[in-house]
Amino acid sequence: MLFKGNHVEGLNGITYHTFRIPAVVRTNAGTLLTFAEGRAKSNKDYGNINVMYKRGSNNGQTTGDWSTLMQAASIGDDTIGNPTPVVDRQTGTIWLFMSWNSANMSQSGGANPDTGLPTTRITQWGQRRVYVLRSDDDGITFKGMDGSSNPTDMTATLTPKTRADGSAWAWDAVGPGAGLYTSDGVVIIPAQFRNIYSKDHGKTWQVQKLPESAGEATVTELDDGSLYRNDRANSTTWSAAERRWVSRGSIDGGFSAYKPDDQLLDPENEASVLFYNNAEPDAPTRTIFLNSASTVARTKMRFRISYDNANTWLMSRPLSDFTLPSGSGTEGGYSSMVKTADNNIGAMVETNLDISNNDVSARGILWHKLNLGWILHGCAC
Template sequence: MRRRAALGLLAVLLLGVGSPAAARDLAQGDVFVSGEGGYHTYRIPSVIATPSGALLAFAEARKGGAGDAGDIDLVSRRSEDDGRTWGPVTLVGDNGPNTFGNPCPVVDRDTGTIWLLTTHNRGTDHERDILAGTSAGTRTVWVLKSLDDGRTWSRPEEITASAKRPEWTWYATGPGVGIQLRSGRLLIPANHAVAGTQAHRSHVLYSDDHGATWRIGGISVDGTNESQAVELADGRVMLNMRNHPPKAPNRRLVAVSTDGGLTLAPPRGDEALPEPPAQASVLRYSTSASGGRNRLLFTNPSGRGRERMTIRMSEDEGETWPIWRVLHEGPAAYSCLAVLRDGTIGVLYERGQRGAYERITFARLDLAWLTQGRDR
């Protein structure tokens, strides 16, 4: 009897706060595997649910190596069964020997159009050269759209003139996804660096005409970078930002907008969200399947470096994050959240055994599995 009780206690401990899953309510499968399809490495995951409920997974397909520069294509896979299986890898964008990357899609629920914002640069230009102003070219901003639920895409259209200021050097859309506010405004999180200073800042792009034109919205302070946005229950917009270059205490930075992203308040560090540093994802999870409650989800690596991919949930609009579990204990980096049509939570993220960029995996989990982890 004592042995049985001890085994029961051990089981409880193994499923305790933030423990990795051995539960039936978590399923994981690879979507992009580095080395396959003629590409050295797949990076920068993005996933979004289409108007029909299908899933589109995007990634940078890097031909020559794992680095951020070079011949990089934009590819996608589609799932019609909530991420259980995926269709073939399809080429969304190819800029020849140059870089076509940083996918950041957003769905316009009013028109059904899926907009995909991306950035381009010469394959020979590295980030350090663009920052220093010694590169042959610079980063440019482009947009594509799909009118058929993500099956096909328009030709890319350049929007650099309206999306990037002349004094900005480095530039990136996302990575991750954009959102549509209750007002109908489309909002894309982005970041840039300022010439002569190498200061990095988060900012947002927005469209009030269903994607016909894009404008620069709120700009955060120096030391912010890759970001994701979420609309709070009271209508404010919260921008969750990478701390870059990292400075102690290395925590995620959070800024709030009261005017739909046109301006941003000074950011605060969120002590509950460690920064390895890396990109992170945040998304609203307020569905009938979630009990109709206002909840936010957040994912990023929670280790000292890019490792230990963790999902967290807040039930007070991001004030606290007491519920959390680990998806992968080993190397892990960028991630992107999605809410599936049945209320299941999806996470597309980079992971591996020896390095974080070996594969891009899709995890499916339900609320019951997630809420087994809670701060005590």
């Protein structure tokens, strides 16, 4: 168990009820940085939520290779989450984008789990905001753009004020999961209805709008240099196909309309995609995908491999083939993947520690280390 919920693990006077929303990157030094939301008193998406992280050495091989719990961002008792990190491969800077709202607000209303007081539903632009931190010391510390420990508010630049239908751009989310550094040096953060990007190593940031049919986003660069967005559809769109929704394109040329991938069943949940390698004389190009391969449950986690730039997925294997240690709960939910320096695959996956699916149910995050051979011993299904 990498992040232990149920009030086992904590920092700064808080032992966290739940850890959710994983994200992982590998730094230029080979260090693994794993991020998660630390939810103070419940598994709800609002209330006192902070962005926590751990640093991993030795490619995350054993439990002893991980640091103790560290804090990347906290703003009082407010909600700051959706960690979306990315590494600039030229400069080595680690960028960490996050989404924020105040403690008395939430996406759909409901009682604040920390205070019991009612929250107000987010309905206006600016009630949900984009924050960013950076690290220039391999993830030992994170700072705002002004050099302080406070994250920098980038909402005015990076969140459009209106949606395509003219309504307010109220609810918003970056990622969650890992961002992308492209082969031509562009830093990309996938976000709701848009890509956030920088072509000058974070000196300036811009927005590329996308079709508004999907929300939580993952992005990778394929062997042919094109960009591949594989997103969680919004509820109305999802119900039409119950699949992952895909768009392809580029920062300069734009993206295609989203279409469902018939092969990728989805229970209206987050997923993760990892471009593993370019085509070589002795090896095909490989793209790896991980999600819950079900239309009804988040517990059917499955790895898939594509050899043709994510057009077809020929090989797969269920994550349930891993034997989990006692106390690991019921695995399934959000995930994040990384290629480790020893050419293996590291995967963070949520787990339900209490089996039940209510406010009392604590959550944690597991770490898996596997190789391509493990997936290939699955099936052509």
